[in-house]
Structures are given as structure tokens and as C-alpha cells.
Amino acid sequence: MSAKPAIRVAVTGAAGNIGYSLLWRIASGNCFGADQPVILQLLEIPPGMDRLNGVCMELTDSAFPLVHGIVATSDANVAFDGVNQAFLVGSRPRGPGMDRSDLVAANGPIFVGQGKALNDNAADDVRVIVVGNPCNTNALIANANAPDIPDDRFTAMTRLDHNRAMGQLAAKAGRPVADVEGVIVWGNHSPTMYPDVSKATVQGKSVVDTFDADWLGSEFHKTVSTRGKAIINARGASSAASAANAALDHMRDWWTGTNGKPVSMALPSKGWYGIPEGLMFSVPTICEADGSLTVVEDWELSDHAKAKIAASADELLKERAAVAELL
């Protein structure tokens, strides 16, 4: 048995499809390392508790040496008790006739409650990723309702967009994705996000110099930003495994550090690049070995990029205004 003390890992919406992909990879050591025991603290809404019980049975049946405990609850105060790593996956999905502002409003109360429960119960070193959409504004709300937790512990996930952009460049080049570097996704996790390939390379060669500008300007961007719908059309189900994978990549990078390389993470803006302060905005972020996050502040931006980033910031300002009374 490992000598390391177990860390407490919370997953919300734990009986959902993303949770079902995420939990086995956390439990196997694929996020926090093969020598790091975990206690899984799983949150569901009351109607999901039977299903969550089934998930817990299957986790028990997987005989994971690293799993030192499993808690299943519908009480956020229990799920977040002493938690070190929190994956906020559950959210209210978009129903028929709801537009983005309805979605923002419907999710607000959930993330008020979870922010407060984190504030009251989490460990001092807690780190939070919000996956449940609209994830940037949900993270903003949780952050605002957890005044005792430093702002820089709250992040939202744009890693799926980042990975989708990497995958498209690799496929276009006919190379493994390990040959692709330097992609950054800016902004909101929404169609306004901006996948920036200005510094991207494939096998060390500039993507901008190598690839057709028309393809990069149109099809590439369109494929990345509408990928979720394309997968639903093909699979008949949403992209759960790749979303879970992106959440793992995000939290693993934060846990281990990125060795000086920037990745895409949405963080509370400190005004970098003119992004309004406090917005949860995806920027090039270096995960340091000590667990801190350093934003790259000297990334060169074209006028086109600046306009795209401003548009995504505008969208997030509107989302923030819509939930102002929750902040």
C-alpha cells in the first residue's frame, strides 16, 4: 500500500455520463498518479441516488488499490467535506426552448449552493474545475460565493476545445497529436471561444506557415466550435468520454505542472489583455510545479485575435450581468 495520505476528490453529477467516464480514470491513478490514494466524494441530486448507488457498486467491483473510500451523497456539505480536488460536472442541461441566458439563469442557484458548500467545507488547498455548462459563468458564481477560498483556485474547462483543436491539426497533418504544440483557446466555452494557432506547430513547423489559411480561418474553426453537435449526431449521445478526458488533462496538468508550457484554462481575469477583471476567461496558463497558475502576459495578438477575444469577453459580461444578484 502507498505511504501517501489519501486526497479527497469530489465529483458532482457523479451518476451522469461524464462522471461515468471520469471516475474510473481518477480511481485508476490516471489523474493524480499511480501512487496517490483517493477518497471519492460523489454528489448527485436526490432522483439520481439509485443510479449513483449502482455506480458505487461498480467502483467497489473494480477493486482499485488506490481507492480508500467512497462517499455517495445528495448533500454538498458532505460531498465537499475536506475536499482537495473538486470536479463540478453536474449542471442543469439546456431544455427545449431554452436559450443561453435561460441556461445561465437556471444554473445560477446550483453554483451559489456549491460555492457556499465549498467555502464552508473544503480543505485549505482545494482546487476546483467547473465542467458543467455554462461553465465559465457557473465557476464565476461558485467563486463569488466562496469568499474564504482564494480566487485562483476556481477554474473552468476549455480543455475540450483545446484538445479538439489539437486533434484537428494532427489529423490535417496526418501526424500523431504528440507532434502538435502551442494551441491556445481563448475566452468563453461557447461558440465565441477563439482557438488561436498563431504559435502552434506540427513537428516544430508553424501551423500558420504550413496550413492553408482558408482552412484555418473557416473549416478548422467551425469544426472545433461545432464539434459537440457533430458527435451527438454520430453517436446519438453527447461527448462524455472526451469531456471527462479534458477535465482530467486540466486537473492533471494543475497537479503535476506543465513544465513551462502554456495550456488553455479559464481563470478569474486580473485584467490581462484588457479582459474585464473577474471574468472567468480562458487564457494561456502555465501550471507551475508548486501548484500555482501563471498566465502568459506577453502573448502577441493580431487585430483579428483581439476582436475575437473582445467578442467573447462581451458575451461573458452579459452572462455576468444576468446573474449579478448571485455574485
Next chain:
Amino acid sequence: MSAKPAIRVAVTGAAGNIGYSLLWRIASGNCFGADQPVILQLLEIPPGMDRLNGVCMELTDSAFPLVHGIVATSDANVAFDGVNQAFLVGSRPRGPGMDRSDLVAANGPIFVGQGKALNDNAADDVRVIVVGNPCNTNALIANANAPDIPDDRFTAMTRLDHNRAMGQLAAKAGRPVADVEGVIVWGNHSPTMYPDVSKATVQGKSVVDTFDADWLGSEFHKTVSTRGKAIINARGASSAASAANAALDHMRDWWTGTNGKPVSMALPSKGWYGIPEGLMFSVPTICEADGSLTVVEDWELSDHAKAKIAASADELLKERAAVAELL
């Protein structure tokens, strides 16, 4: 990038629920190691190809550095071309009104075809796990139809039963499963299987000496052997993630070796313990560092255990007789 050459890993039924749990864990290095690139060769029946295409899109979107290629096909000859590791997950599920013998008969032709395709196309070092049920007899059929592949490369999965038994003992003792050792499941992956705790320990203490004999003789065995149904009742879906996890455990142990410890694997019997020769039967198996499998031949068996093992062998003899013309 890794210096190791990629291995070819085939998964059949790749767009199914077990496949959806399995593929991300293989792709992340959780089976063959974090430095072992893989080429994924995915087989589906023609009606599943749209869904498989969606799965491939999501694998691309997961930007796995170890994935050096993805092949999606409905042709077993393509899926098994040069394959080193084969997960035969897909099978015809039990339909309304089908009993076990109907199920055996319905699956026979699938595994005749896959055995032949493996025989004609697989790499010299191919290793096969059959997960699709009835997995023991399906493996027997595939083996019989691949005369050029050594018999000991064909195995069937009883690791889920094994892991379920481990999990129940750990839960009963209130200990992490890492404290449990020495469980073996004998026989067919069916209700006749025999979970043998005669040498099992929790924290080094004998399970037989510590635990209530009534519990071991009744509730423990019943929970392990009817677990699949209990999970369907709770989740509203079958135990895909824990089945995928067991397949990974089986193949990982075979890949890395078990360091002298026996695990449960169904192999073609050489007559050990009076088990009729050729039956695909789960026995205590040590995975050697060189990739060979050594059956523990001096396991002490009580009269009760011998009777249970004989009953499971009888069932497998009947299954074999039902598919005799396919062998």
C-alpha cells in the same frame, strides 16, 4: 515522443458501452504503460458504424499522445491485421425468451469468423481476451478456428467475478481492497463459477478464519454471482465500466506479469484438477514476466470446492457439445 514502436490493439464491439469505457483507458496508457504507443483497431457491425465514427471523433478530440492511429472497420480481417492485443468484447446479447443454450448458439458464428480472421491476420505474438458472453465458450470457438495460433494465447474473462469477490471481502472488512489477497474464481463465467476464498486474506489474516462461515457460504457467493443483475437494477444499465476495468486488469497483468501471484483467468484446460482438456476454464494463473501463463497446479481443494468445479465443468461440457460442429 516515445521511442517504443506502437502495438496494435483490437477492440470488437467498439461502439458499445464496454468499449466506450475501455478505449479511453487503453489510449491513456492505463493498460500497456505510459510509454507504449498504440494503434487502435476498432470493429463494429455495420449498423454500429455511425456510432463508432462518433467514438473515433471523440478519441481524436482526446489528443492522446500515445495514440498513433485509429482504424474503424466492420471487417474483422482489417481489425485484426497485425494485431498484438485483441479484446473481443462484442457479442450477441441475450434477447427475450433466449436461454443460455440459445445464447451459445447465437454467438457461435461470430467467434468462428473472428477466430479465422485472427488466424489469418494477427501478429505472431497476439494475445486474446474474450469478454463477450458466453465468454468461455466463445473463446473456445475462436481458439478452435485459429489453428496457427498457440492455444495459450486465447483466454476468457473471469476477472470481473474475481474483482467483485475482492470488493465484497474488502467492504465486509471495512478495509481498502489493497488489503485483500488470494481470491480465485474457478470455472465458467456464469452462475456456476466458484469464488474460492480458501487462501484469501485481509491484512494478512485468513478470510476463512476471520469471517462468518454462513456469510461466506451464502450471502457472499450470492452477491458475487448475481451482481450483474443488481447493478442493472440500480443503474438502469449494465455494468460496463467495471467490466471494462476487469478486462484491463486481465490484459495488464498478462502484459506486465503478476510477480508470482495467481489471478483468475480462463484458459484452455490441459487437464489440471480433472477439468476436461480443452475447456476454457478459470483457474489460478500466474502471469510470468516473459508473457507466458503458468497455472498453479497444487492448489488444495476441499470436497466442496471439487464438487463446485465439477459442476461448472459439466456446464461447459454442455456448452461445448452445443457448438461441436463449429470446433
